[in-house]
Amino acid sequence: MHPTQSDTPEKAWLVATTLGDQPRAEVEDSLRELKALADTARAEVLGETLCRLRAIQPSTYIGHGKALQIAENVKTSGASLVIFDDDLSPAQGRALEEILGVRVVDRTQLILDIFAQRALTLEGSLQIELAQLQYLIPRLRGLWTHLERQKGGIGLKGPGEKQLELDRRRIEQRVGRIRSQLQIVRQRRAELRRGRRRHGWALLTLVGYTNAGKSTLLNRLTNAGVLADDQLFATLDPTTRQLQLPNHQLCLLTDTVGFIRKLPHHLVEAFKATLEEVNEADLLLHVIDASQPRVDEQIAAVEAVLRELGAQGKPVLAVFNKTDLERGRNQSIRLADRFRHSVAISAATGEGTQTLCQAIADLLRDRVAHLRLKIPASEGRWLAALHANGKVLEQKVSGKHLLVEAIVSSSFAATLDPKWICR
Numbered sequence: 402m403h404p405t406q407s408d409t410p411e412k413a414w415l416v417a418t419t420l421g422d423q424p425r426a427e428v429e430d431s432l433r434e435l436k437a438l439a440d441t442a443r444a445e446v447l448g449e450t451l452c453r454l455r456a457i458q459p460s461t462y463i464g465h466g467k468a469l470q471i472a473e474n475v476k477t478s479g480a481s482l483v484i485f486d487d488d489l490s491p492a493q494g495r496a497l498e499e500i501l502g503v504r505v506v507d508r509t510q511l512i513l514d515i516f517a518q519r520a521l522t523l524e525g526s527l528q529i530e531l532a533q534l535q536y537l538i539p540r541l542r543g544l545w546t547h548l549e550r551q552k553g554g555i556g557l558k559g560p561g562e563k564q565l566e567l568d569r570r571r572i573e574q575r576v577g578r579i580r581s582q583l584q585i586v587r588q589r590r591a592e593l594r595r596g597r598r599r600h601g602w603a604l605l606t607l608v609g610y611t612n613a614g615k616s617t618l619l620n621r622l623t624n625a626g627v628l629a630d631d632q633l634f635a636t637l638d639p640t641t642r643q644l645q646l647p648n649h650q651l652c653l654l655t656d657t658v659g660f661i662r663k664l665p666h667h668l669v670e671a672f673k674a675t676l677e678e679v680n681e682a683d684l685l686l687h688v689i690d691a692s693q694p695r696v697d698e699q700i701a702a703v704e705a706v707l708r709e710l711g712a713q714g715k716p717v718l719a720v721f722n723k724t725d726l727e728r729g730r731n732q733s734i735r736l737a738d739r740f741r742h743s744v745a746i747s748a749a750t751g752e753g754t755q756t757l758c759q760a761i762a763d764l765l766r767d768r769v770a771h772l773r774l775k776i777p778a779s780e781g782r783w784l785a786a787l788h789a790n791g792k793v794l795e796q797k798v799s800g801k802h803l804l805v806e807a808i809v810s811s812s813f814a815a816t817l818d819p820k821w822i823c824r
């Protein structure tokens with residue numbers, strides 16, 4: 402079912418709908434995004450239809466007359482695939498395929514396909530497979546009807562209920578196996594995080610709409626060398642790098658998968674292992690592409706996913722990005738009121754990134770300690786620990802003592818002998 406995997410691009414016709422008095426501009430924007438998704442999946446878009454619906458038709462989603470009109474468009478254009486911007490029920494998908502005479506894919510399936518193409522690591526592949534199987538289970542019946550038809554249909558005895566039941570059971574077993582493998586991944590991630598916590602370094606996670614510039618920012622701040630691309634969902638797997646703030650405080654910055662409007666629930670569910678980086682963060686950097694015409698909706702979409710993850714209470718620093726573009730500059734001024742803490746930057750040019758680092762340091766102030774220490778020479782091994790866990794600004798020997806000035810996390814400071822700390 403991948404519209405994406407053959408060498409010759411699939412030729413797609415796009416369909417979006419407005420319901421009731423939903424503003425047209427909103428749907429046009431969603432359609433533009435669907436086009437970008439189709440493009441990311443390497444489908445060639447031949448045309449599009451925007452349907453105004455008074456109500457959703459339970460059987461075919463859009464009206465029958467409209468469906469026939471699209472069937473005509475499909476035929477004359479030579480499209481091999483119709484992509485719906487809205488989610489279709491399995492029955493609606495089948496009924497539409499019947500009328501349109503070509504495969505019908507909805508937005509969820511398109512996003513699942515893109516994720517499947519992008520998954521490089523075992524963790525990513527397992528998560529996407531889980532989401533795909535869960536999407537598939539309620540659609541199995543339709544799949545079999547298709548196969549029967551391809552075999553000649555009428556009179557041919559299909560695999561029937563028994564086969565369907567067998568397949569469902571096999572898929573459910575696979576789902577069970579993936580879940581337990583993912584459980585192991587989660588444990589490994591949790592161990593990794595515990596390891597990082599031991600140093601007391603603050604954990605920062607980049608979140609934001611896909612294509613907002615999260616990876617570009619990670620690269621800019623840490624020379625991470627991760628892929629940043631003008632494509633949706635360029636990043637699937639989290640990358641973590643160390644970042645040193647202007648006060649010499651060390652923290653860890655994690656880049657993770659981007660969000661999108663109507664992000665399939667299965668995906669959010671399946672990507673829990675990856676997205677735990679969000680829940681574990683001490684501070685979220687919400688990267689916002691301020692140059693987007695409908696930036697408010699993108700912000701709302703990200704906030705909705707954060708709520709779904711249970712991360713709504715986390716401290717957030719809004720990072721208005723792409724202010725090298727005029728609209729980015731203008732909108733970042735307007736948007737500042739919406740957030741308690743915000744900074745305007747351009748990850749591309751680096752402008753504003755110093756202010757950003759300062760803002761992060763300010764927000765994490767209570768996690769860091771600037772110490773002057775007088776350590777007995779016999780406890781010299783602590784000097785190595787200070788170097789490993791923080792930033793030593795100065796060190797010298799004075800008689801039987803080491804005098805050290807250092808920046809360390811508050812939690813590491815708590816492990817030091819209080820007698821050594823000079824007030």
Ligand SMILES: Nc1nc2c(ncn2[C@@H]2O[C@H](COP(=O)(O)OP(=O)(O)OP(=O)(O)O)[C@@H](O)[C@H]2O)c(=O)[nH]1
Nearest residue numbers: 612613614615616617630631634635636659748749
């Ligand atoms: N003009 C401009 N373009 C930027 C800026 N930051 C990022 N971009 C571009 O925006 C596109 C997306 O950047 P990425 O860093 O891949 O975005 P992302 O948020 O990591 O996207 P996903 O991983 O797909 O969620 C790339 O083409 C970047 O070059 C910026 O400050 N200004």
Ligand SMILES: [Mg+2]
Nearest residue numbers: 615616635636
């Ligand atoms: Mg990215």
